[in-house]
Amino acid sequence: MTIRRTALPLTALPVTALALALTAVAGCGPEGSAHPAASPAVGAPADAAGAFDPEVAVAHADPAPYAASLKLTTTAGEGDERVLMDMSGRVNVNTPTLGSHVEGTTTVGGFLTLNSTESLTVDGTTYMRDKAKGTPWKKAPSTGDDGADSNHYGGYAKVLLAAGPSARKGMESEGGVPVFHLAAHLSVEQVRRADPSNAERMASNGVDGLDYQLWIDRLGRPVRGEQSMTVNGKLTVVKGVYSDFGPPETFVPPITAG
16 A cells, blocks of 8 residues: 555554554565566575575565555554454555555454544545444545655565574465565664654654564565554554455545545
8 A cells, every 4th residue: 555654643542553554565475476477687586495585585676566455453452451453455565656445443352343444545645434333534634654655664674684694584484475584673763764754653652662573575575564562551563464466456536535
């Protein structure tokens, strides 16, 4: 997308942790999906079992634009104070400007729904409304993550690879697709090399590091990601999954947006 970060502060809702998809959206699909097949110059070669070198996959990641379905879940806190944010929709990846259409709900304590939002991002501009309440579309404030550089997954993959052998957890399967699992605890400075905006928000809220996991395919594209950090004493976990890949899609601004 891509979906942009919203302007909500961490103290209101820990959306800074949404680096997996609110600022960094990429995805991958199985061979034979609607995404064009890889050429020999793209990605990493795989053996008969599907195993590949993740460093080669990331170094030769497929730059072709595509669209994907996104399922993003964010949780923070526990018990009656537990905040759950569910988001899903379609996003463009590797396109010159951001584009997405997603819907989501935020609940507290497992029963109280705070909002039911719909978000539409067109050429880097995001429009939002509360769909359940029927509120009009409003243009969201810019957060500085309006360009194609807000796709940060490639940067995180490189930082994880540079973290050493312990970050290379090995081959796994995700939805029948061979993937390589990367995972490590990253400091603010390591995050800064992949996602400067996320690092700034972490630092400004006294967060000194996070746990980051990434599952990539042989084309260097993320299949799944997970990020966790403690913010204001509350553990915040963000999980993203990508599917249904196809050509980039056209998103049109809402007619009634203010």
